[in-house]
Amino acid sequence: MGAERTEQADALLGELKRQTAGRLTVFLGAAPGVGKTYAMLARARELHRQGVDIVIGIVETHGRSETQTMAEGLPLLPRKQMGYQGRQLEEMDLDGLLARKPAIALVDELAHRNAPGSRHERRWQDVEELLDAGIDVYTTVNIQHLESLNDVVHQITGIRVSETVPDALFDRLRDIRLVDLPARELIERLNHGKVYLPEQAAQALQAFFSPSNLTALRELAIQTVAEHVDTDLRETRAARGMEGISIQRHVLIAIDGRGQSEYLVRAGAKIAERRGAPWSVVTVETGRSADAALHTDTLNQVASSLNKATHIEQQRLIEIDKAFSLARNLGGETEVLHNTDVTQALLDAAETRGARAIVIGRTREHPIARIFNRTLTQQLLQRCGRYELTIVNTPQARLHARRLSALAGRQLTGREPLLILLVSLGSVGTAALAEHLLGLQDLSMVFLVAVLLVASRASMASAVITAALSFLAYNFFFIEPRYTFYISAQHGVVTVVLFLAAALIAGRLASRLRMQVVALRAANSYTTAMQNLGRKLAKAADLGQVIAAGSSVLQSTLHAKTWIRINGETGPSTAANDLTEKDLVAANWTQQHGQTSGRYTDTLTNSSWWFLPVRSDKDTLGVVGLRFPSGMGRLSFEQRRLAESMVEDIGQAALRTRLVSELEEARVTGETERLRSALLSSVSHDLRSPLSSMIGAADSLARYSADMGPEDQQSLLETIHVEGERLDRYIQNLLDMTRLGQQGLTLTRDWIGIDELVGSASRRLQRYEPNVRIQHDISPDLPPIHVHPALIEQALFNVMENAAKFSPPEVPVLVQIRQIEGNKLRIDISDRGPGIPEDERRRIFDMFYSVERGDRGKQGTGLGLTIVQGIVGAHMGSVEALPGLEGKGTTIRLTLPWGGYANQEMKEHDERSQ
């Protein structure tokens, strides 16, 4: 919506600019001598007669009398005389023209190079100034002077034109008029001396005027004009808010695979190229061929279905494949359309692509169909309305193929004759049984049902045969005189017609229905396969899983051995062994060039694998290799399309996992960064606090000890000592943390009583904090646990220290130890402090939590609990924070599996010793 608005606004602005500034009208010719100046003057005369203020700025008549005559009577601005190196040169009087300010100025030879000393080097610059001044300019130019066509002209003629006009000037075009002259006539004019050529260049220019050069240049000129007309139209329409339509529209090429499809593609591509239009090639699969295509999907059926019909069908598909790959190489799009109505399918495709032209080959023209206006060509002509229909007559080979396929279509396949026979016999039997119940007229209904039955089950041919058989049987057995084929006009003719009509109508309906079902099934199987892949890929969390999921789905859907390599990761491992050196060469080529290679392609065909590139928006992520059974000579379009779509999806999934892992990486980096800064601030807080005390105390002693009593001096010394120890503890914590963080923690387990560990931790704590009271409640007879004693002691110490910090003075910290279910040891360490809000309980073990609180946190809370978690975690235990006893304070609960692990070992030990 927004983009459209902008476009419209731009167009309006452009329109406005056009209206105020002067506009350029260009008389464009393919070569000198086509009569541009003459045409310009003729137009000018006409305008002059109408009273338009028109002035000749400069016109080169080159002494040609007709041109001279045309110029007579038009107001002429005197030329400016300029001296240059002793020569008199004449140039257009730009200032004079600006002062005169006519409505229209004629300025011949836009590409002209002005004489030295002029204001502008080039005449087109003069023209620009005129336009800026609001003067409309009529000018002439030859196609080879257009800047953008310089190279093309050089290629065509071998002459490099140095006097070029920038294309931007053409943005100010009001009108472009093509002055056209067929090459032959131009050469004639040249030979009659009617074309002015500068003498010194005449020789060179003679070569320029070859018929082929002139034709090519003429085509260029025509194209250029068409382009500008197109742009012009689009802009005007856009300015009026109309839907932008383009003159240059899509070319749709329809092929059927019945001979000469490639020829048709080439012909169509040429048409499109000539128009500079995008193009695509389509084929319409009506049910029957899709049926065959489906069958070829499974190898078994390929091998078994060697009858003629499928053989021809295969030939047809191969031809379509070839034509499609040719089309893709030539830059066209390809698509298989599914529809029972070929005409409608083509018209729909043309509509969606915004096609202007439809290119078809001469179709099979059934004489009868032609009578009823049912041929594709006739139908298209009737219904295509605004499309341009190009029918390309293709050579003879086509006829042959057609006849074959027509034959094949009529052949009865497999069990059909049996069906006909059975149904016919059945109907005769039924009729015989029912004869005495029903009248003769009703008996015919029995046969009619038989015909309908066959028509709905089998091919049209079978239905017609059944109709004939039924009629004969009916006639022979039931119509008087019986057992003769004699038909009385009364009964016979009506019955025959009825039977045949029923057979044809029902057969047609049934076959159409069947085709639709088959087409649907084809579309459906594609969708199902893609959905299946999508589901599996969605579950894949990393590249390895994407590769595994992708290869398994590809393998099961396409019945081909699959190998995938994305970003250097390959899979499945079973496929890797089947890749030979030359297969890898093809795979690498595909990776490098982003194009398919190997089997079924034109590149590195000696590989038995078909390699498809896995593309992202920018680059080739990897390669998918598919190895179909060696008996499979070709890929159906469906298979190709399915494989390509699937590979595309796999690529997207791979890209997604790449993004996810990049995100994850960024997150981890962010977290590491966070951890680093948390650690830094922890160091600054936890280390500085004791340091501050030590420095302060030492400094006080140094400076003021003379003013202090001995008790104070002693106290300061104590401070230094205690704080020194505290510092040591923090550093130990930091070291532990580093060890835990780097997973480098190795447990040296030993058997030890938990009471011993608690005792040790308590003693240590009381040494630092003499006022702390600790109350133990440990179940008697607890067996020893198998842990790393020093680490668990440290963990207990940290939790107890933490509890002591929050306990009000004189209120003891309670350590309660129990054996619980699951052979675990439960250690509860409770304080009666302020407690922790529920939503923060989980977070207190988070390294960031306490550290981020910085100054606010109680001293020493930095890493202690995080370390506890690390230590207990390493012992496969867990830590949690719970509300304290009687709802006051906090209980930190450590759960250690002392049994499972340890008992296992003990058991093993026991078993071994037995």
Place this chain on the structure above:
Amino acid sequence: MMRGPNRSNLGASPPRILVVDDEPQIRKFIDISLRSQGYATLLAGTGQEGLTLLATKGADLIVLDLGLPDKDGREVLKELRQWSRVPVIVLTVRSGEEEKVVLLDAGANDYVTKPFGVDELMARIRAFLRTMESSPDEGPVFDDGVLKIDLMQREVTVQGQVVALSRKEFALLSLLVRQPGRLVTQTQILREMWGPTHEEDAHYLRILVAKLRHKLGDNASAPRYIATEPGVGLRFIAKERHTA
């Protein structure tokens, strides 16, 4: 020794200093040092305790730690500033200047970054208590033998030579000298000298300080008189007064 409070003035009670810090060891050494220098001390381990002590017993100066268990030091500062103008020296482990500016804006008068030498803290404390006891109208305000600043006479001499200061230069110098040893924030200076609309124009000040330093023969990299606290403000280095 002229370091402590005026001990000769025995009639008056010694200045009382409230120390609010949750670290018992820090509290202890500050307490011992302050007492050794003749100050009276009040000690608090939490913000609430500190506020209560200030309200009930009163103090001439507060040393406030920012890392308190019950409430953030800034909250304590905000709370006490609602009813008290007592000078506050903040103890902080943070060293970013934004943080300091925030603290000073919130009502702190000065700060000391942990870990600190006790001498540094004492100097800050003295700077506040001194201004309170000395009258700004006193004779030559500053004289270290080299630089002599007489605010009354508006005369500044360096080694006996009169230094011609512009009006602004003199204003800045007197602003700093009147609060020797104390931090004067950039915002304060700008507001006082150029008015509230120029609080952001730090470059005025930078240029002025450079000129002033030059005239006083001072050196920004090793200041003898005017020290810059980067991003925070200026401080007139208070050498002990050579009172005549």
